[in-house]
Amino acid sequence: MSPHEDGSDATRGASVQERDLMALADGRIAPDSEHAARIREYLQADPNAAARFASWQQQNAAIRAHYAPALAEPVPERLQPETLRARRHQAQGRRRRLAVAAAGAAVVVAAVMRLAAAPWGNEDAALDRFAGAVAKLPANADTAAMPSPVSTSTLAARHEHALPDLGAMGYALKGQRSVHAGDRTATEARYEDAQGRALRLFVTEEGDGQPPQLHRRVENGRQVAYWRVGQRLYALASQTQLQPGRLQRIAGATRVDRGFGQAPSGTAFAADQGRDVQPPPQGAPLVTMEEAPARSETAPARPASVHYEGMVKDSSL
Amino acid sequence: MASREEFDWMLAAEIPHLRRYARTLAAHPAEADDLVQDCLERAMRKWRLWRGTARLRSWLFRMLHRLYLNRRRDGRHHDATVPLEVVAEPTASGNAGPAQLEVRDTIRALQTLPVAQREAIVLLAIDDLSYEEAAWVLEIPVGTLRSRLSRGREQLRALGESAAPVSEAEAPNLRRVK
Numbered sequence: 001m002s003p004h005e006d007g008s009d010a011t012r013g014a015s016v017q018e019r020d021l022m023a024l025a026d027g028r029i030a031p032d033s034e035h036a037a038r039i040r041e042y043l044q045a046d047p048n049a050a051a052r053f054a055s056w057q058q059q060n061a062a063i064r065a066h067y068a069p070a071l072a073e074p075v076p077e078r079l080q081p082e083t084l085r086a087r088r089h090q091a092q093g094r095r096r097r098l099a100v101a102a103a104g105a106a107v108v109v110a111a112v113m114r115l116a117a118a119p120w121g122n123e124d125a126a127l128d129r130f131a132g133a134v135a136k137l138p139a140n141a142d143t144a145a146m147p148s149p150v151s152t153s154t155l156a157a158r159h160e161h162a163l164p165d166l167g168a169m170g171y172a173l174k175g176q177r178s179v180h181a182g183d184r185t186a187t188e189a190r191y192e193d194a195q196g197r198a199l200r201l202f203v204t205e206e207g208d209g210q211p212p213q214l215h216r217r218v219e220n221g222r223q224v225a226y227w228r229v230g231q232r233l234y235a236l237a238s239q240t241q242l243q244p245g246r247l248q249r250i251a252g253a254t255r256v257d258r259g260f261g262q263a264p265s266g267t268a269f270a271a272d273q274g275r276d277v278q279p280p281p282q283g284a285p286l287v288t289m290e291e292a293p294a295r296s297e298t299a300p301a302r303p304a305s306v307h308y309e310g311m312v313k314d315s316s317l
Numbered sequence: 318m319a320s321r322e323e324f325d326w327m328l329a330a331e332i333p334h335l336r337r338y339a340r341t342l343a344a345h346p347a348e349a350d351d352l353v354q355d356c357l358e359r360a361m362r363k364w365r366l367w368r369g370t371a372r373l374r375s376w377l378f379r380m381l382h383r384l385y386l387n388r389r390r391d392g393r394h395h396d397a398t399v400p401l402e403v404v405a406e407p408t409a410s411g412n413a414g415p416a417q418l419e420v421r422d423t424i425r426a427l428q429t430l431p432v433a434q435r436e437a438i439v440l441l442a443i444d445d446l447s448y449e450e451a452a453w454v455l456e457i458p459v460g461t462l463r464s465r466l467s468r469g470r471e472q473l474r475a476l477g478e479s480a481a482p483v484s485e486a487e488a489p490n491l492r493r494v495k
Contacts, residue, residue: 022466061419
């Protein structure tokens with residue numbers, strides 16, 4: 001029978017209960033106490049209880065003996081308080097450094113996300129102003145108004161090598177001239193595709209170089225893609241509505257085709273011109289929508305000069 | 318309240334006891350030391366919470382037991398019992414005295430008990446915690462502790478008695494029942 005403390009022994013003696021036996025066997029009662037003597041007296045009178053008591057003592061002794069070696073073993077270094085404190089201190093230092101690094105990373109991520117949220121945003125104020133000025137130029141420039149095929153302007157001549165080949169995109173250079181865009185004088189190059197749809201590329205120069213980065217500006221519904229190559233500023237404006245992303249792709253092509261404005265292998269731009277005016281390859285992903293009305297055979301007479309609103313008259317026109 | 322240095326000093330004195338208690342819970346000594354390390358690290362983090370009202374050993378034992386329960390719950394504790402291979406075998410030369418045989422048989426019989434009963438019996442046997450302290454460590458009422466002790470010990474005794482008439486040479490090895 002498995003005696004239970006709550007009652008099974010109560011009938012054997014009012015003064016000694018199961019819990020008393022257990023307490024004495026567990027050494028929780030002082031052996032020389034009166035309580036211990038009373039229990040021992042009880043045990044002498046009850047052999048069954050005495051057997052149980054002896055068994056418990058033996059169990060305790062065996063368990064203690066089994067686990068005793070652990071108490072005598074030397075404590076390994078990794079469990080010493082000094083070692084643990086030192087490691088904790090190092091971990092705190094690491095966590096602190098990680099926190100600082102995480103804070104730095106958060107700032108970087110926030111900056112990147114800010115740029116990502118405004119992918120066309122531009123920290124280049126000069127380039128921005130230039131694009132703004134280009135965007136304000138009227139859209140009525142016509143190839144016919146340009147001295148063809150190549151301007152004799154000194155500025156335009158300086159930018160000859162900076163004008164990209166857009167043949168792969170289906171556009172050929174039709175002419176260039178010097179114009180005033182805001183407070184700058186720029187070279188305006190006009191490109192047309194086989195259907196006569198026109199693009200204008202404006203190139204100017206200024207002081208410090210910046211890494212090339214394509215930007216976009218939309219004013220009054222007109223898109224201008226613009227970028228900087230070293231000291232040279234580019235702004236590409238479409239005369240007509242283009243499909244979304246089309247202007248960006250064309251601008252990207254200028255950057256790729258011309259090696260970001262590197263001079264072509266040919267020495268004379270006129271020589272490149274022949275290549276530029278090659279018709280686009282068959283099946284090339286050209287503009288699918290009507291970008292600009294095809295030039296009428298009955299185009300208006302070429303004006304003597306072109307005056308853009310907000311611009312001074314350019315003598316080269 | 319003790320200073321941190323004083324706490325560390327007191328803690329160092331308790332480490333052997335902690336290791337011994339951890340051995341009763343973990344399957345292998347290395348696992349037991351991992352448990353002790355976790356316990357010490359936690360104690361060092363929370364040393365200010367020890368007000369000195371409880372004995373440091375019971376405070377630490379309770380922490381260790383809780384960590385052990387967490388590990389067991391998370392499956393990080395491989396075996397809550399002492400494996401039979403850890404129990405010392407008497408040597409073949411016959412040097413093993415009766416005490417060693419008793420130890421072996423008792424420990425083997427202990428493995429057959431439910432975990433809760435085994436924990437109670439071992440905790441009371443290995444250290445000098447009072448019943449109230451032991452109940453606090455195991456986070457159970459004192460009555461429940463006494464009940465577990467009583468049932469577990471009777472079961473151990475019954476196992477011992479059933480094995481006693483058989484001579485040592487003929488005695489079959491006890492097998493752990495899961």
